[in-house]
Amino acid sequence: MRKLSVTPLFLLLIILQGCASSTLRGTGDLGVVIERAAGSIQVVETTGHTRLGQITGLGDLSHASVNYSRDERYAYIFGRDGGLTKVDLLEMRIVKRVMQSGNSIGGAISQDGKLIAVANYTPGGVKVFDAATLELVADIPSLDDNGKPSKVIGLVDAPGNRFVWSLFEAGEIWVGDLRDPAKPAVTKFKQVGKEPYDAMITADGRYYLAGLFGEDGLALLDLWNMEAGVKRVLNGYGKGEQKLPVYKMPHLEGWAATGNELLVPAVGRHEVLVIDQNTWKEVGRIPVHGQPVFVIARPDNRQVWVNFAFPNNDTVQVIDVQSRAIVKTLKPGKAVLHMEFTPRGEQIWVSVRDEDRVDIFDSETFIKVGELGADKPSGIFFTPRAHRIGL
């Protein structure tokens, strides 16, 4: 503050700041850290482990998620309260913000980058927006045959400018073809299983898998052979076993597809399931520290990192995919909520909510190489997601 009294120096500072903000830079090493309670986000960069800025006023960001424009300049942030906010990572400002529903769970960006779809709990349904202007272009309610609305979960993008999502109460999977956004063509698959709670699409955009809470099993849709319908896989994988209580629902977005195998969190069991992607049969189970929440593969698929539900959420475990052995157990602190690898996976960022911190680990040595303060951090999203199907 002393410098304020020295007017020429103060002016010089302003001029220098102006220069700094107009310096050209790319966005490939940028990312967003959600500060869920404060309703703010941090814009971070992974090369020097620094915070570039903070943007506030984004509403209720509990369970917030982020998609990126294909130029990796804009972040679309989906808030719990139905807010959809478009943020400019370079100018560090909100470009546009719309309240598009009462309660939403996440979104997806279309293959061509022109559409943003949002999955809603209240009143249910999918709303599709113009990615440039956030004008509403399509509204697809999630009514079942009896006219009853369902919560929409597991919304992902798929090749062909399609979106795929599931209906929690109705137990359906819908595929929406948005090549003509004014006339969405929706294909519905009914009775796919009880209470699909989250879903993912494989990195090649071919297989859509919905986890079922109401029963043991997964619903699988092969988007290359839609006429074959939805198949049930891993049916009754825990038959005869007592289910453990689930204090936080697993997330399936980060399901690890490691070449021929898919690693998924079991529900109500402290295990990671290994599925053979050719036969869609269970080929192994890996006992872990608690109810897995995120099961995330390193970009080279050699390792999988797992975090856990309450009350085991102070721990992260690393599975070596080749041997299926746990090679490391880390205790970053209370309430580890999310993990995100750097673009090629040499490091991983871990949000530790109750410690108000993001920890950065070397993924080879497991040594902590940095940390950033953050207010109750939850999701961490890096810009390379812009170029990955389903993220």
Place this chain on the structure above:
Amino acid sequence: MGTYEPALARRAELLNLIRQDCGSCHGMKLTGGLGLPLTPDMLRGKSPEALQQTILYGRGGTPMPPWAPFMTEAEAGWIVETLLKGLP
């Protein structure tokens, strides 16, 4: 139920548990998620004893798990009162 008040530190823990961990399913502001909203409006008219039982032992046929391993009956009762009044 009705007279119990947890010690200050425990009170903070329980409030954090409500916001963050109940909030995983019911929303951080308890306005609902995969689980129902737990706002005073939503809960009004429901039996506090039944709500306390739901917290402690879960609700069969739904994802609601039992929280008895992490709190006493009195603490669950205090949580019900807190929810009925609205979070501070």
